[in-house]
Amino acid sequence: MRTPALKSGEKSDQPGKVKYYITLEIAENYLKTTEEDCLNEFPGIDTVNGMLNDFRFEKDECCVKIVTFMKNIENFKDSLENIIKGFQLYYSIIGKQEEIAFEITKRFLINK
Secondary structure (H helix, E strand, O other): OEOOOEOOOEEEEEOOEEEEOOOEEEEOOEEEEOHHHOEOOOOOHHHHHHHOOOOEEEEOOOOEEEEEEOOOHHHHHHHHHHHHHHHHHHHHHHHHHHHHHHHHHHHHHHOO
């Protein structure tokens, strides 16, 4: 049994105060980000997934989504925390990739 996606967006009530929202697909046994929060595939995604237990990065035809499984709706809070951890890990990986790309390019240009 599927339930409708939880709608979200970004809203600012006051200057400097931003609230972030994500859109989630909620089903009987999982919680998943949607196309509205599409992530790009990154090198090593299968290796990373092999190391994870609480969530995984799922590739589909349009993008990468974060998926976590829940035994029942009482586990919703834990599942939501796993989605947040997934975003944290994703952006940490992307940030390190950018640092590595910069360093490799810098060394390449120096040795050119």
